[in-house]
Amino acid sequence: MNLIKKSAIALCALAMVFTACSDDDNDDKNTLGDKEGILLVTFGSSFPDPQETFKNIDNAAKKRFAGETIKWGYTSDIIINKLRQGNGEGSLKGQIIDNDTPQEALEIMVKDGFSKFEVQSLHVIPGEEFDELKEAIHAFKEKYEGVSVKIGRPLLDSxxxxxxxxxxxxxxxxxxxxxxxxxxxxxxxxxxxxxxxxxxxxxxxxxxxxxxxxxxxxxxxxxxxxxxxxxxxxxxxxxxxxxxxxxxxxxSIAxxxxxxxxxxxxxxxxxxxxxxxxxxxxxxxxxxxxxKGLGDYNEINKIWMDHLEDAE
CATH class of the missing domain: 3.40.50.1400 (Rossmann fold)
Known part of the structure; x- marks a missing residue:
């Protein structure tokens, strides 16, 4: 009788393990929320003055897309590592960016219930960094089947x-x-x-x-x-x-x-x-x-926001 009880308990425990693993897989790949959000992507900076420029761009996005959730991501690993180690130039009090890469920012948003994204590149030209951003988004979409991601083009695109x-x-x-x-x-x-x-x-x-x-x-x-x-x-x-x-x-910044x-x-x-x-x-x-960076000029920011409006 004890052997039967022990076997039953073991089978139940094993079933719970498989169920938990299955739930984790669903959380990672299949269980998506329905929220929509915007990700602004910039090279980044460890200097204090550009943080005001980032705020100006952020305000332009919030004004144009009122009510939308707006997050930021840095494309520069060097800048991210400097900031994470506390090696910024002077005080970065008021910094609006969480020192995340675009991939990390999107991952966080998925966990927060987002599945539809519009990503705006704040790069000046559609060069290497923009290509790398597109590759990162492609990998993200492959990992999270069912997400929708549209990309806005850089400033001097056409x-x-x-x-x-x-x-x-x-x-x-x-x-x-x-x-x-x-x-x-x-x-x-x-x-x-x-x-x-x-x-x-x-x-x-x-x-x-x-x-x-x-x-x-x-x-x-x-x-x-x-x-x-x-x-x-x-x-x-x-x-x-x-x-x-x-x-x-x-x-984009000075x-x-x-x-x-x-x-x-x-x-x-x-x-x-x-x-x-x-x-x-x-x-x-x-x-x-x-x-002054280009992001300090509202007329320039309007072009970036137009590109976000037309994101594909």
């Missing part, structure tokens, strides 16, 4: 986008252009989408020939990107010669690249490259710096 951004920047820098050329610093990439920077410069120069677009990764006009060296050569051709120039980031590669004081050590500001001052130019 020729119409490029013209619209050029029109906005021409107005924003109309006063600075009265004093001399305006130089915009993008990031640059070996991806084919790097061509978008020169397309933007072409549109800007139709409006004012004193606009120049360069990139941190630029290695010269002939290679399809613009370096500060290439821009300096173009400035030398201007007649009359300019004495004052304005520099500003062509990035973060590390804007503070260091564009406006920094790196010195003349052989181990460090001079910033744009230093190179220009070395050529005798008076340099005016506008430390």
């Amino acid at each position: 020729d119409a986008d490029i013209k619209a951004v050029a029109d906005i920047l021409a107005v924003k820098f109309s006063e600075e252009l009265k004093d001399g050329p305006v130089l915009l610093m993008g990031h640059g990439t070996p991806h084919a989408a790097d061509a978008q920077y020169l397309k933007l410069q072409s549109e800007l120069q139709k409006l004012n020939p004193n606009f120049f677009v360069g990139t941190v990764e630029g290695i010269g006009f002939d290679a399809g990107t613009t370096s500060i060296g290439g821009i300096l050569a173009e400035l030398d051709k201007l007649s009359p010669k300019a004495t004052k120039v304005t520099i500003t980031p062509l990035m 973060g590390d690249h804007a503070n260091n590669d564009m406006n920094g004081n790196t010195g003349e050590s052989e181990l460090s490259e001079q910033s744009w500001k230093e190179r220009l001052e070395g050529k005798g130019y008076t340099v005016n710096t506008v430390m």
